[in-house]
Amino acid sequence: xxxxxxxxxxxxxxxxxxxxxxxxxxxxxxxxxxxxxxxxxxxxxxxxxxxxxxxxxxxxxxxxxxxxxxxxxxxxxxxxxxxxxxxxxxxxxxxxxxxxxxxxxxxxxxxxxxxxxxxxxxxxxxxxxxxxxxxxxxxxxxxxxxxxxxxxxxxxxxxxxxxxxxxxxxxxxxxxxxxxxxxxxxxxxxxxxxxx
Numbered sequence: 001x002x003x004x005x006x007x008x009x010x011x012x013x014x015x016x017x018x019x020x021x022x023x024x025x026x027x028x029x030x031x032x033x034x035x036x037x038x039x040x041x042x043x044x045x046x047x048x049x050x051x052x053x054x055x056x057x058x059x060x061x062x063x064x065x066x067x068x069x070x071x072x073x074x075x076x077x078x079x080x081x082x083x084x085x086x087x088x089x090x091x092x093x094x095x096x097x098x099x100x101x102x103x104x105x106x107x108x109x110x111x112x113x114x115x116x117x118x119x120x121x122x123x124x125x126x127x128x129x130x131x132x133x134x135x136x137x138x139x140x141x142x143x144x145x146x147x148x149x150x151x152x153x154x155x156x157x158x159x160x161x162x163x164x165x166x167x168x169x170x171x172x173x174x175x176x177x178x179x180x181x182x183x184x185x186x187x188x189x190x191x192x193x194x195x196x
Contacts, residue, residue, distance in 0.1 A: 021180075023179070023180065024178075024180035024181045024182055024183070024186070025179070025182075026176075026179070027092075027172075027173055027177065027178055027179030027183070028089075028178075028179050028182045028183070030169045030172060030173055031086040031087060031089060031092065031173065031178065031179075031183075032087065033169070034083070034086050034099075034166060034169055034170070034173075035083045035084075035086050035087040036083075037162070037166065038079045038080070038082050038083035038086065038099065038166075039079070039080065039083035039084075041079045042075075042076045042077070042078070042079030042080030042081075042082070042083060043076075043080055045072060045075060045076035045079065046076045049072060049073075049076070052072045053069050053071075053072040054068070056068035056071050056072050056075075057069075057071075063109050063110065065109075075102060078098045078102055079099070079102065081095070082095045082098065082099045086099075086173075088183075088184050089178035089179070089182060089183025089184045089185050089186065090178075090183070090184035090185060090188075091185070092173055092177055092178035092183065092185055093173070093174055093177055093178075093185075096170040096171070096173050096174040097174070099166075099170050100167055100170045100171060100174070103163045103164075103166050103167040103170065104167065106163040107160045107163045107164060107167070110158075110163075111158055111159055111160040111163055112160055114157050114158045114159040114160070115157060115159040115160075116159045116160055116161055116164075117157045117159045117161055118156070118157060118158065118159055118161040118162050119154045119155070119156065119157060120154065120155040120156070120157040122154075131153060131154075131155060134153055134155075135153060138153065
């Protein structure tokens with residue numbers, strides 16, 4: 001049994017060593033994927049600053065957060081600047097911290113009561129019934145083929161799925177860093193190596 005284990009470890013080591021130079025690819029892909037939602041969310045908050053601040057501050061139909069103007073500015077700045085830093089691979093470990101905090105606030109203050117899924121599952125009988133009714137209304141009173149040519153009609157559940165996924169990706173980047181070859185952090189570490 002030990003011989004089999006040794007062969008397994010030897011083979012795994014050889015395979016992993018042969019692709020080690022590609023270990024910067026997953027962090028790069030995470031960074032690029034995260035750029036888009038954070039850039040969109042941050043720039044949208046800036047573009048709709050007043051309405052976002054009203055939603056942040058109102059306890060009846062919003063989040064009821066204190067200092068809503070400050071919170072809106074901080075969230076929008078974190079997301080916008082964070083998107084740029086992630087894309088360029090600069091200060092990635094540092095920017096993941098406020099971005100993870102932003103995701104935790106989104107999870108617990110906005111999405112948690114809606115469950116896990118961002119898009120409601122059509123296998124749920126209640127959701128299926130609503131979708132069927134919506135299709136009937138749209139087919140009878142609208143241009144259904146035009147409405148659905150880019151995708152199916154869905155019900156937005158607005159659960160924690162995306163915020164939790166982004167949090168996990170950011171947590172991974174916190175531990176791995178920006179990755180080699182395709183990040184500013186990597187090239188800065190080569191140009192200015194840490195002296196112990």
